[in-house]
Amino acid sequence: MEHAEAITFDPHAEEDRTSTGIPHDKMGMWIFLCSEVMFFTGLIGSYIVLRYGSTWPDPKLTLNIWLTAGNTFILICSSVTMVKALEWIQRGDLRKMKLFMCLTLLGGSIFLGVQVYEYRHLLHEGFNPHVSLFGSSFYTMTGFHGFHVFCGVVCIAFCTGKAFLGKYTPQHHLGIETLGLYWHFVDLVWILLFAIVYLI
Amino acid sequence: MTTDGHTIPNYMAIFWWLLALTVFEIGWAVLPHHSRLVLAGGIVGLAIIKAVLVAMYFMHLKFERRTMGVLFASTLILGMILVSVVIGELRLPRPGYPRGVVNGPSQ
Numbered sequence: 001m002e003h004a005e006a007i008t009f010d011p012h013a014e015e016d017r018t019s020t021g022i023p024h025d026k027m028g029m030w031i032f033l034c035s036e037v038m039f040f041t042g043l044i045g046s047y048i049v050l051r052y053g054s055t056w057p058d059p060k061l062t063l064n065i066w067l068t069a070g071n072t073f074i075l076i077c078s079s080v081t082m083v084k085a086l087e088w089i090q091r092g093d094l095r096k097m098k099l100f101m102c103l104t105l106l107g108g109s110i111f112l113g114v115q116v117y118e119y120r121h122l123l124h125e126g127f128n129p130h131v132s133l134f135g136s137s138f139y140t141m142t143g144f145h146g147f148h149v150f151c152g153v154v155c156i157a158f159c160t161g162k163a164f165l166g167k168y169t170p171q172h173h174l175g176i177e178t179l180g181l182y183w184h185f186v187d188l189v190w191i192l193l194f195a196i197v198y199l200i
Numbered sequence: 201m202t203t204d205g206h207t208i209p210n211y212m213a214i215f216w217w218l219l220a221l222t223v224f225e226i227g228w229a230v231l232p233h234h235s236r237l238v239l240a241g242g243i244v245g246l247a248i249i250k251a252v253l254v255a256m257y258f259m260h261l262k263f264e265r266r267t268m269g270v271l272f273a274s275t276l277i278l279g280m281i282l283v284s285v286v287i288g289e290l291r292l293p294r295p296g297y298p299r300g301v302v303n304g305p306s307q
Contacts, residue, residue, distance in 0.1 A: 020267065030268055034275040041279030049286050060229070069226050076222070080215045083258050087208055184258040188251045195247035199229035200240045 029178045033185050036148075040189050043144065044196065047137050057134055062127055064118065065198050071114045072194050075149075078107025079187040082156075082180045092170040094163070101160040101176075104183070108153040115146050138197060145193055148186050155179050214257045221250050 018024055059065075085100035119139075122128075129139040159179050162168065168176060225246040233239040256262040261269055 022265065022268070030271060034271060037272070037275040038279060041276075041282065045279070045283035045286060048283060049290060052287065053290050065226065065229070069222070072222060073219070076215065076218050079254065079258055080211055083211050087211065090208070181259055184254055187258070188254045191250045191254065192247050195225065195243045199225065199243045 023174055025174050025178050026181070029181050033181065036185060036189075040144075040192075043141050044192065047141060047196065050133055050137060054133055057132070059134070059138075059198055059200070062134070063122075063138075063198055067114065067118060068194060068198050071111055071118075072190065074107050074114070075111050075187050075190050078104045078111070079184050081107060082183045086173070086176055086180050089168060089170055089173045089176060094166075094168070094170075097168070097176075098160070098163050101156065101163055105153065105156045105160055108149060108156060108183075112146065112149055112153060115142065115149075141193055141197055145186070145189055148189070152179075152183050152186050156183070209257050209262075211257070214253055217253060218250055221246050221253075225250075 018027070020027060022030075081100045081103040085097050085104060088094075088096040088100060127135055129136045156179065159175055162175065225243055228242045228246065229239070255272070261272065
């Protein structure tokens with residue numbers, strides 16, 4: 001894990017000077033992500049409180065954890081492809097950057113597709129938001145996360161289009177880096193949601 | 201990516217760690233456990249390790265200025281305080297409701 005490759009890059013190459021030393025776009029994204037932390041903490045906290053204070057079914061009896069485990073794998077893969085896209089543009093290989101951006105877009109789209117399939121299946125089985133506290137909590141948490149994934153996929157599609165139009169260079173790629181922060185955060189949140197909603 | 205130049209981490213190594221931890225996490229979940237606390241503790245612990253790996257290496261918090269870490273950590277601490285206070289509230293007795301029940305006596 002500590003292995004690091006020998007190349008280095010200059011993160012200041014494209015940045016204007018700011019009072020914090022951090023580009024405004026990136027600082028803005030971090031502040032936005034902090035607000036998102038509070039949002040998801042509120043959701044997860046409510047879930048813990050509801051679950052702690054009431055009878056709760058075993059999620060593994062209702063939910064298909066193998067399907068969702070596969071979906072988790074896909075989201076983690078898309079996080080890797082996102083960070084590899086950033087790595088390749090920093091190395092100056094625009095062709096590989098575009099390839100990895102497309103793979104990230106594919107991963108995010110597959111994740112959404114599987115989530116829609118899961119919802120359809122669960123609703124068909126009669127597991128809907130009205131059926132129990134578990135049902136309403138499940139759809140609220142995974143639904144809000146799914147909405148974030150959807151927004152991420154739209155943004156990735158936009159940035160991929162810009163990449164194919166040649167808008168990013170090894171010196172100017174802050175858009176990809178900022179989008180990557182958002183996408184990794186969405187992955188991070190899913191890691192926690194998968195654990196507490198599906199596995200416990 | 202960062203405010204200081206740094207070497208690029210080995211992202212594939214992080215990926216394999218995440219994959220291994222996910223497999224271990226699912227194995228832990230499907231194995232029979234005598235205690236629900238052991239099940240939950242193991243899964244939450246593994247999930248936190250995975251989340252930290254993503255934040256430190258993919259989001260590059262490890263290589264960012266300390267300001268970013270403080271900013272991000274402060275919201276996590278505030279969130280933990282919020283959840284702890286609400287859980288603490290649950291333990292207080294309320295008239296007409298059994299201790300620790302949020303749905304009302306009928307459920």
